[in-house]
Amino acid sequence: MRLAEAWRVALDALRANxxxxxxTMLGVVIGVAAVVALVAIGTGTKEQIERQVxxxxxxxxxxxxxxxxxxxxxxxxxxxxxxxxxxxxxxxxRTRVAVTIASGETVRAGSRTGFSSMQGVLETTPxxxxxxxDRGSYLTRTDVSTGRRVAVLxxxxxxxxxxxxxxxxRQITIGGVRFRVIGVFEPLGQSLGVDxxxxxxxxxxxxxxxxxxxxxxxxxxRAPDRERIGELSDAVVAALAERHPDTDFSAVxxxxxxxxxxxxxxxxxxxxxxxxxxxxxxxxxxxxxIMLVSVRERxxxxxxxxxxxxxxxxxxxxxxxxxxxxxxTGGVLGMLLxxxxxxxxxxxxxxxxxxxxWSMALAFGVSAAVGIVFGVVPAQRAGRLDPVVALRTx
Amino acid sequence: xNTPAIVAEDVSRTYQLDGLSVPALRGVSLTVEPGDYVAIVxxxxxxxxxxxxxxxxxxxxxxxxxxxxxxxxxxLTPNELAELRNTTIGFVFQSFHLLARTTAQDNVGLPLxxxxxxxxxxxxxxxxxxxxxGLAHRITHxxxxxxxxxxxxxxxxxxxxxGPSVLLADEPTGNLDSATGQSVLALLESLNDDGxxxxxxxxxxxxxxRARRQIVMRDGLISATR
Numbered sequence: 001m002r003l004a005e006a007w008r009v010a011l012d013a014l015r016a017n018x019x020x021x022x023x024t025m026l027g028v029v030i031g032v033a034a035v036v037a038l039v040a041i042g043t044g045t046k047e048q049i050e051r052q053v054x055x056x057x058x059x060x061x062x063x064x065x066x067x068x069x070x071x072x073x074x075x076x077x078x079x080x081x082x083x084x085x086x087x088x089x090x091x092x093x094r095t096r097v098a099v100t101i102a103s104g105e106t107v108r109a110g111s112r113t114g115f116s117s118m119q120g121v122l123e124t125t126p127x128x129x130x131x132x133x134d135r136g137s138y139l140t141r142t143d144v145s146t147g148r149r150v151a152v153l154x155x156x157x158x159x160x161x162x163x164x165x166x167x168x169x170r171q172i173t174i175g176g177v178r179f180r181v182i183g184v185f186e187p188l189g190q191s192l193g194v195d196x197x198x199x200x201x202x203x204x205x206x207x208x209x210x211x212x213x214x215x216x217x218x219x220x221x222r223a224p225d226r227e228r229i230g231e232l233s234d235a236v237v238a239a240l241a242e243r244h245p246d247t248d249f250s251a252v253x254x255x256x257x258x259x260x261x262x263x264x265x266x267x268x269x270x271x272x273x274x275x276x277x278x279x280x281x282x283x284x285x286x287x288x289x290i291m292l293v294s295v296r297e298r299x300x301x302x303x304x305x306x307x308x309x310x311x312x313x314x315x316x317x318x319x320x321x322x323x324x325x326x327x328x329t330g331g332v333l334g335m336l337l338x339x340x341x342x343x344x345x346x347x348x349x350x351x352x353x354x355x356x357x358w359s360m361a362l363a364f365g366v367s368a369a370v371g372i373v374f375g376v377v378p379a380q381r382a383g384r385l386d387p388v389v390a391l392r393t394x
Numbered sequence: 395x396n397t398p399a400i401v402a403e404d405v406s407r408t409y410q411l412d413g414l415s416v417p418a419l420r421g422v423s424l425t426v427e428p429g430d431y432v433a434i435v436x437x438x439x440x441x442x443x444x445x446x447x448x449x450x451x452x453x454x455x456x457x458x459x460x461x462x463x464x465x466x467x468x469x470l471t472p473n474e475l476a477e478l479r480n481t482t483i484g485f486v487f488q489s490f491h492l493l494a495r496t497t498a499q500d501n502v503g504l505p506l507x508x509x510x511x512x513x514x515x516x517x518x519x520x521x522x523x524x525x526x527x528g529l530a531h532r533i534t535h536x537x538x539x540x541x542x543x544x545x546x547x548x549x550x551x552x553x554x555x556x557g558p559s560v561l562l563a564d565e566p567t568g569n570l571d572s573a574t575g576q577s578v579l580a581l582l583e584s585l586n587d588d589g590x591x592x593x594x595x596x597x598x599x600x601x602x603x604r605a606r607r608q609i610v611m612r613d614g615l616i617s618a619t620r
Contacts, residue, residue: 005507016495304491307452308505308552309480311473387452391491 006314010322013294024290025330027283028370032334032363033341034276039359040342042269044352046262053258057129059226061233063087063219063240063251077215078244081204084122084219090239091221091232098128098220101207105175107200109161116157116200118174120207120216128222136168136183139203147205151179155187156197174200177210229253277366283330284370291323291378295385302382303390316383323375324368331367335360397464399482399560399591400426400449405458406614407444418444420614421458428559430591431583433602436611443564445611446595450562451479463559480508484553484590486582488565490545492537492552498524499533502551509556523551527581543574550581560591567601579604 014021065077081099088094101120106113123139125131134155143150151172158167158181167181179202188196208214221236223229233251240249295302302315339360342353407419419441426432426449436442447453451462454475460467463482470478479485492501502523503516511519524533527547537545546566553561563582567575579601586592594605602608608620 002507002510002512005513012495300491301493304493305504305508306476307450307479307485307491309476309508309556311476311508313473314476314508388447391452391487 003317006318006321007325009318010325013298013322014325017294020290021326024286025326025333027286028280028327028330028367029283029334029337031276031280031283032331032367033338034279035273035366036335036338036355036359036363037341037345037353038272038276039269040338040353040355041345041351042265042272043356043359044342044346044354046265046269047354048352049261049265050258053254053261055130056254057222058254059223059229060128060254061221061223061229061236061251062253062257063221063233063236063249064217065244065247065249077217078247079216079219079240080214081208081216083240083243084216086239086243087219087221087236090235095124095127096222096224098122098124098222099204099216100218100220101204101211101213101216103175103207103211105200107157107161107172107174109167109170109172112161114157114160114198116154116174116198117194118207118210119199119201120204120211121201122204125201128220131188132186134184134186135166136181138183139201144203144205147203147209149177149179149206150182150202152183152185152201153181154185154197154199156195157200158184160198174202175210179206280366280370284327284374287323287326287371288374288378290326291319291375292381294322295319295378295382298382299385299390299393302385303387303393306385306387307391312383315385316379319379319382320372320375323378324371327367327371327374328364331364334367335363338363397428398425398461399428399430399463400424400593401459401461402445402449402455403459405445405448405455405460407441407448407453408456417614419448419455422611422614422616423458424449424609424616426560426591426593428591429586429589430593431586431606432592433594433596433605433608434611435596435599435602435608437597440611441614442595442597442611444614446562446564446593449560449593450483450485451475476508480505480556482558482560484550484556484558484561486546486549486553486561486563486566488568490537490542490549490569492545492548494537497534497536498529498540498548498551501537501548502555504552505556519555520551523555524548526554527551541574542570543578546570546574546578547581550578550585554585554590558590560593561585562593562595564595565597566594567596567598575601 065079084097084099087097091097099122103118105116105118107116123141123144126138138152139150151174153167161167161172167184170181172179172181204216221232223232237249237251305315339355342355345351346353402422402424404421404423405419406417406421409416409418422445434442434445448455448460451467454467462478465478467475499517499520502520506516506519521533524530527550529544529547532540532544567578570578582592594601596602609616610618
C-alpha cells in the first residue's frame with residue numbers, strides 16, 4: 001500500500017469519529033500546550049534575569065562580607081570607608097569602586113509620603129554601574145566628603161512624591177531628615193525582583209550619619225577588562241582579609257551570578273516541563289486506549305482488507321498512522337494554544353515568556369513519538385488479527 | 395491454463411480450543427480446475443466454511459498439501475500469502491463486507507490499493523468492473539444507498555477487479571431474496587462462462603444443483619461428489 005493512500009485511510013477513519021478523535025486529541029493538545037507555555041515562561045524569565053544582571057554594568061565584581069553559599073547566615077558587615085581607601089589602592093582607580101549602605105526609609109515631600117530604599121553611595125556609582133539620569137545631576141565627590149544632604153530620586157519615588165512637578169531643588173525628608181533633591185534617575189524597572197525605581201541615592205557619609213553607623217554593606221568594583229576580574233578579585237579579598245582577619249569575604253562576578261541563577265532556572269524549567277510532560281503521557285495513554293477500541297470496532301474491516309490482499313504490515317501501518325495523525329494534529333494545535341498562551345502571559349502579566357523554536361520542535365517531535373509509542377500496540381494487534389476470525393466477527 | 399487453480403491433497407485443519415484439539419477438516423482432497431464451477435454443500439459444522447477459508451488462502455492447513463495457483467501454501471510467508479489472495483482469489487461473502495463510508499467505486503478498487511496502484515487507475519478499473527456487473531449507474535453510491543442485490547454485485551465486482559482465477563463465494567445468496575439471489579447466481583455463472591473458476595459454498599440444494607460439480611461435506615470429510 002502506498003503511504004499517501006495510508007494517510008488518506010487514516011484521515012478518513014478519524015473523520016468518521018470526529019468528536020471522539022477531537023476528545024482523544026485534547027489530551028495531547030493540553031499536554032503539548034502546557035509544555036510549550038511553561039518552557040516559554042521559564043525561558044522568558046531566564047532571559048529577563050540575564051538582561052537585568054548584564055544591565056547592571058560590565059565586568060563587575062561584587063564584594064560582600066560572609067560566604068555566599070546556601071544556608072550561611074547573613075554576616076553583619078565590618079566594612080567601613082577606611083576599607084574603601086585600601087581597596088582604592090589595590091584597584092588603583094577610585095572611579096572603579098562603588099559602595100552601598102542600604103536601608104528602607106520613609107520619604108516625604110510636603111503631604112506626600114512614600115517608602116524608598118535609601119542607598120548611601122559614593123559619587124562613583126554612575127561610573128561603576130549603568131545608571132542614567134533623567135534630570136539634574138548626580139552626587140559629587142564634595143557631596144560625599146562633606147556628607148551633604150542631597151538626594152537623587154528613582155523615577156518611581158520622584159513620581160510618588162512630586163507627580164508632574166519638577167523635583168529638582170525641592171526639599172524632601174528621608175527618615176525625618178531634610179534632603180535636597182538634585183537629580184532624578186531614568187526609569188529602570190525591576191531587576192532581580194527589586195523595584196529599582198524606588199531607590200533614593202544619597203552620599204554614603206550622610207546615610208551613615210542618618211543611620212548612626214560607620215559600616216558599609218557592600219562594595220562593587222568594575223574591572224578594566226574581563227581577563228583581570230579573577231586577579232582583581234583575589235587581590236581585593238586578600239586585602240580585606242588582612243584588615244579583618246575574623247571575617248570571610250566573598251567576591252562574585254556577574255558571570256557567577258548568571259551561572260547560579262541560570263542553573264536554578266534551568267532546573268525549574270525542566271521540572272515544569274516534566275510535570276507538563278506527564279499530562280502528555282496521560283494523553284498518550286488515551287490515544288492508545290481509543291486506538292484499541294478502534295481496532296476492535298473495525299475488526300471486520302481488517303478481516304476484509306486482509307482477505308483482499310492487505311499484508312499484516314499494511315494494516316499495522318494504517319493504524320499506526322492513525323495514531324500518529326491524531327497526536328501530531330494534537331501537537332500542532334497544542335503548539336498554537338501553548339504559544340498563544342505564552343504570548344498572552346508575556347503581554348498581559350508581569351511574567352515574561354519567550355517562545356523558542358526548540359521547545360516547539362521538541363513538543364511536536366514528542367507528540368509524534370507519543371503517537372508511535374502508544375499506537376504500536378494497537379497497530380500490532382490489528383496487523384496480527386486472524387482474517388478468518390476477523391471476518392466472522394459481527 | 396493446464397495447471398489446476400487449486401489442489402488440496404488430504405488436507406486437514408484442527409483447531410486448538412482451550413487445550414482441546416477440535417478437528418474441523420479430517421483429510422479432504424479436491425481439485426479446482428481453471429474455469430471450474432463447483433458447489434460445496436453441507437450443513438453448518440460440516441467443515442465447508444473451513445474448507446473455503448483454506449482454499450482462499452485465509453488459513454493454513456494443519457495437515458496435507460494445499461497448492462493455490464501452483465504454490466504450496468505451507469511454504470509461503472504471511473506476506474506472500476496475502477499477495478496470493480490479492481492476485482489469485484476473489485472472495486464474495488454472505489454479508490457482502492463492504493466498507494460502509496466508502497463509495498461503490500472505491501470499495502471495488504480496494505484490492506488494487508494493496509497492489510500499489512494509484513487512485514486514478516483504481517477508479518478507472520473499478521468503474522469498468524461495476525459496468526461489467528451492471529452497476530455503472532451506482533458508482534458514487536455508498537452501501538447504505540443500495541439494495542442487498544446491488545451490494546452483492548459491488549462485492550462481486552471487488553472480487554473480480556484483480557483478475558483472479560478463482561472466485562470463492564460463501565453463501566452469496568444467503569442474505570438475498572430468491573429473485574435477487576437468482577440474478578446474482580446468473581451473474582456468477584456468466585463470469586464463469588468468461589473463464590473464471592467459481593467455488594460456491596452453500597447449504598441450499600437448489601443453488602448447489604446449478605453447479606457443474608457438487609461436493610458434499612459431512613463431519614469434516616467429503617461424503618459424496620456429484
